[in-house]
Amino acid sequence: MSFEMTPRAAAWFVTALFAIGVSASVFRIPIQVSDSVEILEVVDRTPSVAAAFEQGLHASNTMLRPMRQVGTRLLLDVAHVTGDRYNLVFRGFHAAGAVLLIALFTYVTRPRDWSGAAALCFAMLVLTGLHTFGGMMREAYPINHFLLIAIYCLAAFAIAETRGGLVADIAVCTLFVIASLTLESGLVVFGVAVAAYVAGLRGISRGALIAMAILAVAYVVLRVPVLHMTGNAVGERQTGYGTEMLTTSELRARFGNVPWLLYGYTVLCSVLTVPFSQPIAGQWTAFAPWDPQAPPLFFLNDIGTSLAATAVVVWYLLRRRPPDGRRRWRDPAPLAMVAVLVGSAVLSYAYAKSEIMSAAGVFYALVVYLGVRELAEVLVRRKPQPIVLLLVLFVSTAWAWRAMGLQYRLQRGAFEARSEWVLRLPPFSPPPVPPAEARLTPRLLDEALHRGRTNPFLLWPPYARLWGEN
Amino acid sequence: MLDARRFRLLLTAALAVPGVVVALITGASGFSAWLFDRPLVLAPMPRNLSEAAGNRDVADVVVMSQAADMNERELARIPLRLRESAMLTPLEAAVISERAYMIRLVRELGAHLDARELRTLRCIAEARRDRGTIAYLAQFDASALNCDDVRIPK
Numbered sequence: 001m002s003f004e005m006t007p008r009a010a011a012w013f014v015t016a017l018f019a020i021g022v023s024a025s026v027f028r029i030p031i032q033v034s035d036s037v038e039i040l041e042v043v044d045r046t047p048s049v050a051a052a053f054e055q056g057l058h059a060s061n062t063m064l065r066p067m068r069q070v071g072t073r074l075l076l077d078v079a080h081v082t083g084d085r086y087n088l089v090f091r092g093f094h095a096a097g098a099v100l101l102i103a104l105f106t107y108v109t110r111p112r113d114w115s116g117a118a119a120l121c122f123a124m125l126v127l128t129g130l131h132t133f134g135g136m137m138r139e140a141y142p143i144n145h146f147l148l149i150a151i152y153c154l155a156a157f158a159i160a161e162t163r164g165g166l167v168a169d170i171a172v173c174t175l176f177v178i179a180s181l182t183l184e185s186g187l188v189v190f191g192v193a194v195a196a197y198v199a200g201l202r203g204i205s206r207g208a209l210i211a212m213a214i215l216a217v218a219y220v221v222l223r224v225p226v227l228h229m230t231g232n233a234v235g236e237r238q239t240g241y242g243t244e245m246l247t248t249s250e251l252r253a254r255f256g257n258v259p260w261l262l263y264g265y266t267v268l269c270s271v272l273t274v275p276f277s278q279p280i281a282g283q284w285t286a287f288a289p290w291d292p293q294a295p296p297l298f299f300l301n302d303i304g305t306s307l308a309a310t311a312v313v314v315w316y317l318l319r320r321r322p323p324d325g326r327r328r329w330r331d332p333a334p335l336a337m338v339a340v341l342v343g344s345a346v347l348s349y350a351y352a353k354s355e356i357m358s359a360a361g362v363f364y365a366l367v368v369y370l371g372v373r374e375l376a377e378v379l380v381r382r383k384p385q386p387i388v389l390l391l392v393l394f395v396s397t398a399w400a401w402r403a404m405g406l407q408y409r410l411q412r413g414a415f416e417a418r419s420e421w422v423l424r425l426p427p428f429s430p431p432p433v434p435p436a437e438a439r440l441t442p443r444l445l446d447e448a449l450h451r452g453r454t455n456p457f458l459l460w461p462p463y464a465r466l467w468g469e470n
Numbered sequence: 471m472l473d474a475r476r477f478r479l480l481l482t483a484a485l486a487v488p489g490v491v492v493a494l495i496t497g498a499s500g501f502s503a504w505l506f507d508r509p510l511v512l513a514p515m516p517r518n519l520s521e522a523a524g525n526r527d528v529a530d531v532v533v534m535s536q537a538a539d540m541n542e543r544e545l546a547r548i549p550l551r552l553r554e555s556a557m558l559t560p561l562e563a564a565v566i567s568e569r570a571y572m573i574r575l576v577r578e579l580g581a582h583l584d585a586r587e588l589r590t591l592r593c594i595a596e597a598r599r600d601r602g603t604i605a606y607l608a609q610f611d612a613s614a615l616n617c618d619d620v621r622i623p624k
Contacts, residue, residue, distance in 0.1 A: 021496025024503035121489030384477035400488035458514035
């Protein structure tokens with residue numbers, strides 16, 4: 001009896017390994033103090049999920065994210081049932097989300113032959129090596145909403161690729177409601193659905209698109225006339241400008257009278273950061289003054305690999321599809337990528353943040369997969385050139401280095417989140433919540449100190465510097 | 471000779487092998503992390519209190535302090551600051567970490583700071599020219615310093 005692995009089985013085997021590697025490192029990161037302890041303590045005091053939702057509606061004047069409170073409340077209930085094992089439940093949920101995203105990615109790509117399986121291996125490196133993916137995996141408040149939005153967007157795209165029907169329509173409308181009430185950038189789920197429809201997919205019906213449009217209007221009504229919420233203004237959060245990272249007061253001083261200038265710059269930078277890996281959060285870090293003792297060599301790899309992948313994407317988008325001669329950019333995945341990229345960038349107009357662009361990064365990797373698969377098919381039909389093999393191996397290896405950097409960043413994230421449990425508590429800092437209200441904090445502290453041990457500073461230092469940290 | 475069939479095979483390999491290698495390394499490391507809470511790559515851990523203090527590991531210092539002697543001299547690797555491992559007390563390692571909060575933490579967890587130890591710490595801080603730790607230690611003694619017979623870890 002002989003065993004022969006099919007391309008599809010090989011693709012899922014590689015996917016499983018990536019999912020295990022990423023999820024394990026994500027799971028080791030303790031629940032962080034900043035932006036997590038306060039909401040955990042507040043939500044734990046709410047009497048029900050409905051009360052948590054209500055609390056979420058009024059938690060901020062600029063952010064409408066009640067599903068954050070709902071998710072936190074549901075996970076807290078599970079944690080209480082399992083003996084107050086908060087990290088097991090919250091970090092387990094985050095790790096499961098990482099597995100789901102990676103599995104969905106392979107499901108959507110559907111490699112059928114060895115070229116497809118090889119292209120998937122490359123695309124996995126792009127997916128996990130992009131800086132937007134690292135940000136999406138590293139932090140959670142206490143649930144990682146950027147990861148959820150990326151999952152919702154990919155799930156909506158997968159639904160659009162089905163034969164459709166009532167269940168598909170209800171599912172996508174439900175996804176849209178949950179996504180838009182999880183994070184403002186959840187609105188891009190609608191963009192994915194529209195892009196897929198325009199490109200010819202009919203898994204999401206016209207009726208469902210109309211329903212989603214009505215839900216989007218209801219969202220605006222809820223935000224503005226009902227809850228009297230406003231958008232983010234200049235200086236509410238720090239963001240990059242040129243080679244600098246400006247503080248909130250510097251932003252107000254420089255752009256208080258010309259906010260549109262900052263907004264335009266931030267939207268443009270958010271669009272550029274996915275295909276070029278620069279700027280980072282609006283800051284052109286690669287062009288800031290370098291320390292001659294420690295030149296940031298990682299910029300060369302990050303920008304070089306992104307330029308190579310983006311060149312393949314541009315080449316692919318300009319090609320014509322064999323059956324009808326239509327340009328590839330009008331295909332579902334490229335149009336969905338543009339929708340998520342532009343939609344996410346517009347929604348982050350007031351401040352740039354890599355995590356906001358993480359769903360766009362996922363769709364970018366999807367189009368890289370399509371481009372690389374097609375390029376491989378074109379290359380094998382031409383005269384064999386050894387230099388082509390070396391070039392492909394070089395670019396692929398450079399992306400592999402970036403993908404390994406994700407593991408480094410996640411371990412470093414675990415180190416920093418664990419350290420926060422000493423440095424962001426008394427006597428080093430004021431407590432995140434008043435001691436009288438800190439019902440969960442002692443248990444969270446104990447869990448954080450006794451899990452996820454790792455110390456990136458014990459690595460050979462220049463090694464880490466090649467991944468952009470010191 | 472590179473024929474079309476071999477070229478297709480090599481092209482597929484060039485595209486896939488780096489991804490497969492990363493998948494195997496991180497997958498195996500992930501298995502180990504899930505099963506034993508011990509990743510195989512990129513996750514070194516301090517072996518003792520001095521090593522934790524020297525590498526800014528406040529969490530491990532707190533955990534280890536519950537069972538370790540806060541004044542014991544131990545062999546510590548501090549690759550960010552020292553070229554080779556050195557026998558250090560947690561306080562000396564804390565000064566080498568160039569983090570004043572680490573000195574404060576180690577002291578609060580029970581390390582003794584007598585005049586002789588303070589002089590050693592001040593000499594290490596001066597040799598490293600680290601303003602933060604120099605200023606922190608000056609709170610205890612700002613007098614003139616003679617470091618002739620103090621061994622500075624390099």
